[in-house]
Amino acid sequence: MFQQYFEVKRAHPDALLFYRMGDFYELFFEDAVAAARALDITLTQRGQHQGDPIPMCGVPHHSSEGYLARLIRQGFRVAVCEQTEDPAEAKKRGGKAVVRREVIRVVTPGTLTEDTLLDARRPNYLAALAEAGGSFGLAWVDLSTGDFQTQPVDPRGLEAALARLAPSELILSEKLYGDPALEAGLAEVRAISHPMPGARFDSENGRRRLETAYGVTALDAFGAFSRPELAAAGAIVDYLDLTQKGKRPRLAAIRRWSPGGVMEIDAATRRNLELTRTLSGERRGSLLATIDRTLTGAGARLLVARLSAPLTDPGEIDARLDGVSFFLEAERARQDLRAILSRIPDIDRALSRLALDRGGPRDLAAIRDALAETGPIRAAIARAPLSTPPAAIARDLDDLGEHSGLVDLLGRALAAELPLLARDGGLVAPGYAPELDRLRGLRDESRRMIAALQAKYARETGVAALKVKHNNVLGYFIEVSANNGDKVMGRDGFIHRQTMANAVRFTTVELGELEKELSSAADKALAVELEVFADLIGKVLEVADTIAIAAAALARLDVSAALADLAAARDWCRPVVDDGLGFEVTAGRHPVVEASLPDGPGAFVANGCTLVPEDRVWLVTGPNMAGKSTFLRQNALIAVLAQIGSFVPATSCRIGVVDRLFSRVGAADDLARGRSTFMVEMVETAAILNQAGERALVILDEIGRGTATFDGLSIAWATVEHLHESNRCRALFATHYHELTVLADRLSALTCHTMAVKEWKDDIVFLHEVVAGAADRSYGIHVAKLAGLPAAVIGRAEEVLDRLEKGEQGKAATTLIDDLPLFSMLAKPKASSAEASGPSPVDEALKGLNPDEMTPREALDALYALKAKAGSS
């Protein structure tokens, strides 16, 4: 047996091998050790290999999906090796013959199709990266929809493209995996990358594989693809063959993704704006969670896809907005549609399981039930007061198609209660297959006759409590209690089978005959059912493309109606997106923060923002906690929402298309990637200054915070100048360096804004209101006081600040402007700050120590105390 095991394992060295033995999948050697640890199950031993015991663990076959899910989530791949012949067949070859086994599938994160292994509300992409002739190409596929796309990509844009897709698995050649030039681009996806031999990424082979997969002699009809794109897409087809063991999933026509068509948002910006996940990785609290009112899995997945790739074409954006407007006005139609959508099953995934021969009867029912609703949906929308829906909705209705034939067929064929697996039987409705009805009749008749035998035998033997029973070992048998055993034993026709402590069991020739009839009728019935099942799947797959089109239309309708529902509930407005360069938002709100605050007093304070070519950079100052970050992010989120074709939290909004969005927060922690926070901040700032063009929207929050004051101020200063002079993009720049506000005098398109605060009895109150002008001070000490720093520390800080500020007098920042580079002259106050603060607490404490009089223990305590003081000063 182990010889077979080693052979299979050799072909799948990088996957855990689930080796089927009876009712269990067993794992051996290192696989067993790894799986036992990952699943927290017992590690046992079986036999010996080269003198050492062989580690082993196993999971029951019937509950293996849960274990699989846990392994996949932890980054493992699993090769499922099944018995592919009946053990009885193997026995015929000799007592020691091993049952034939084959890997029927390699389960990897990017190729999942099971509902239990997938998040119903997120797309699941398998991506491939390839190189040919010095250029790069990406391809990706979502097995649940068959959506298959490619794009050319350069190393600088790689990170953003991968962040947009958020694939759950990336395949690439070993060479690219180790290529230093791609280090940054691949940093975020290392954990989900699967390096493979370079030969699998050959562009000519890729072209051939695609041609075979689509059954065409040339790919021209699908559009033009570059060599690296062909290599990547071909590698995906090859990988699907490899992991699905020859079973081809349904692939939609491959198409090239148009890079100019969407707003580019790099990984750091996505994280920072918490578009689909919060900084801590959760869905709750993200923009997605706040706006998602979709009712179907496919709708939810489409919303994620849209949020990941906002559009840049005003026409396309407007078409989506028309759909939302339509459902906003047609409230009744929206409610009716949503009531229907809430009971529609996930047909994309059902279809992909059926195509991969992994589907069950309930997948057919899902397709029947969803398609049956297309008529009612059309009727609900036709009742809307507007006589003609907008073009986008009309197209969706068209795409829903006409499926009454298939719905009717499935309606007649499928039983009311469906088993999970076809092989459990009972999936075909009575009246659909005459042969099946006949066999079922026979089966039922035999059952009835067996039941009738019980009455007959009870009468004949005079044992009223005689029963005919069934179990898996004996089949049907006659049972009487132990004290009645003698009445039956030795009776003509009764054959003794078993004596138990309190019962005796018999059979008869008659019962045996009936049982045979029964089981042969049942076997035949199951065979007919399986034939019907295969036939139904065939009929569904024949029209898989039109079903997929209908499913996509359902998802779009779901998203349009969900966004309308959101706009109605939250009182959002329809944005105007045009080709201009403006960004004008009246009374904008932060969608997530607003949702977390109460209505009425304490509610969110709305703020406008107007960036136009003559005034395109806003410098926002104000104390910590005043609402700067919230204001900055809300504008970025409004741009994203507008360009995915959603209404926005504002009373009016006009946006000139944003082609790239950047959002950065100074000194964000990035411990996971092991870079110093300041380094990260600078790498990210560099990316913006190098890439942002005039259509970009840049949000910079407290840049320069991660280093010493004067370094930070200098960097922030030069960054603002560069954004204004070179990038010439729209930008919001929040800073606590109020020294920067003097730049407004020199940079014509920059204006200063500040968060209004009210000083009240020595305290400050944040009004969360953005007003023109500059903060005259940073109120840091006030905030420190609010945070509960000890009164002594606050008092001392006020004293130091006072002295520092006096030290700077006469060096008003205005003088800086005419004298760049700027900050050498500010170095002095820095030196004086040490003087101003006097001897340090450590100095003071040292003075009080007399080492000659201390015990070693006291000396050690004193050393600890000093260290604590040094740490806190």
Ligand code: ADP
């Ligand atoms: P800053 O960036 O200035 O330190 P934040 O933007 O982090 O301040 O805001 C601090 C807190 O103030 C937020 O958590 C939020 O609860 C509240 N806040 C911010 N903006 C508003 C607003 N416009 N209306 C009401 N509350 C706000």
